[in-house]
Amino acid sequence: MITDMTIPTEELKLEIKNLIMSTLAIEGINPADVDNDQPLFGGSNALTLDSVDAIEIIMAIQRTYGIRIADQSLARQVISSINTIALFITEQRQNPTT
Amino acid sequence: MIIQNFNHKMAAHCESGTITSLLNHGGLNITEPLVFGIASGIFFGYFHKMKSFAFPTFIVRNKPGQMRTNIEKRLGVKFQTYDFNNPAKGQQTLDQLLDRNIPTAAQVDFFYMDYVPSWERVHINVHFLAVIGREDNKYIISDAYFPKVVELDAASLEKGRFAGGNMSPKGFIFHLDKLPSDIDYNTAIIKGIKKACFYMLKIPIPFLGIRGMRMFARKVTEWPKFARDTEHLSHEIMKINILLEDQGTGGAGFRFMYATFLQQAADMVGKPGLKELSGELMKIGDGWREISLFSARIGKNRDLGPDKLKQLSEMIYDRADVEERFFKSLSQAIK
Numbered sequence: 001m002i003t004d005m006t007i008p009t010e011e012l013k014l015e016i017k018n019l020i021m022s023t024l025a026i027e028g029i030n031p032a033d034v035d036n037d038q039p040l041f042g043g044s045n046a047l048t049l050d051s052v053d054a055i056e057i058i059m060a061i062q063r064t065y066g067i068r069i070a071d072q073s074l075a076r077q078v079i080s081s082i083n084t085i086a087l088f089i090t091e092q093r094q095n096p097t098t
Numbered sequence: 099m100i101i102q103n104f105n106h107k108m109a110a111h112c113e114s115g116t117i118t119s120l121l122n123h124g125g126l127n128i129t130e131p132l133v134f135g136i137a138s139g140i141f142f143g144y145f146h147k148m149k150s151f152a153f154p155t156f157i158v159r160n161k162p163g164q165m166r167t168n169i170e171k172r173l174g175v176k177f178q179t180y181d182f183n184n185p186a187k188g189q190q191t192l193d194q195l196l197d198r199n200i201p202t203a204a205q206v207d208f209f210y211m212d213y214v215p216s217w218e219r220v221h222i223n224v225h226f227l228a229v230i231g232r233e234d235n236k237y238i239i240s241d242a243y244f245p246k247v248v249e250l251d252a253a254s255l256e257k258g259r260f261a262g263g264n265m266s267p268k269g270f271i272f273h274l275d276k277l278p279s280d281i282d283y284n285t286a287i288i289k290g291i292k293k294a295c296f297y298m299l300k301i302p303i304p305f306l307g308i309r310g311m312r313m314f315a316r317k318v319t320e321w322p323k324f325a326r327d328t329e330h331l332s333h334e335i336m337k338i339n340i341l342l343e344d345q346g347t348g349g350a351g352f353r354f355m356y357a358t359f360l361q362q363a364a365d366m367v368g369k370p371g372l373k374e375l376s377g378e379l380m381k382i383g384d385g386w387r388e389i390s391l392f393s394a395r396i397g398k399n400r401d402l403g404p405d406k407l408k409q410l411s412e413m414i415y416d417r418a419d420v421e422e423r424f425f426k427s428l429s430q431a432i433k
Contacts (some may be wrong), residue, residue, distance in 0.1 A: 035269075055343055055387070055394050068354075070354035071349060
């Protein structure tokens, strides 16, 4: 069930965009131009990332939020967009499973 | 037609996930990490010069097919297997099994599974999935790497099942044949762990287990002499990340999945010490992830000087040391 507590905040989404951009040393892109819902990989988002970037993001999430995304099939879903990352972090803060 | 009550689930790894789905459908309540652990799936092997590989490489799990045979031995289940030289005969047999409502696992070349986005598809001849129905010229597929049940053209499935090359599937299929009336999980788990410890600590082959890990650490600094140029070397170094993280390993070269197995097994065999070891292996896995990250980074940046390869080598030596201690502790914990 989605409650207010499990709805990711806009602040968190912005934080995630900044985390990705600093982790991958991406410059010259305004975080506001990064669509929250568009795929980060293989898509047409302002941030177009490749599979090598995925491990960077997974590790950055673990270091920043203390959340280990162990399962790779889960990881593919979690890091598919800013919204999915934000939702995962919000849910994990409520009910940690990793 | 589609086989009713087949519960599609995503899994960390295609072979253990597919075996788990077939067992679950047959009525056995077992998780993927338990299947992986009981089958002694965790492993390490380094191949510096072998005819089958164009470049040095390594593996982090036992060989394809061994998970199925180990599960048969340890749980007492029976899978019926088939392989074919003739694609028409292969399709006919598959159709007959589906018509009898039998979910059937198939070995395929992943590249032809066109429900997967093209940028994710690579040629791997040892991908496993479950075929759970057919309609007109399409098959209904439960692929543990894909979030939902999908359709696949008969022609694509045939291309996948009869792809050529190394470890060609030869139309290989299998299905659950028999479940025993009673399963001794305690014995199965202990045997699975003992064998994994043997593979990692005592197998008398210098390129396997912990010794293989140390060989990898020693030899990775020699990789530049096998590479055509920097591009080739960077591709091969980045492949370390793919082999550890991307090819259905459950993360960190199966270390996280094995840790989950130990967590689940602890209560089943009444050995709470396995829970502590599970936590330890999670941390060991984090170290493998650091290797994935480091390899991806130096490969992508073409930063492949001797100092970086030496650093990579030291990180692998460190994993060998901690895994040797870990598997010795695990071996003691199940005595």
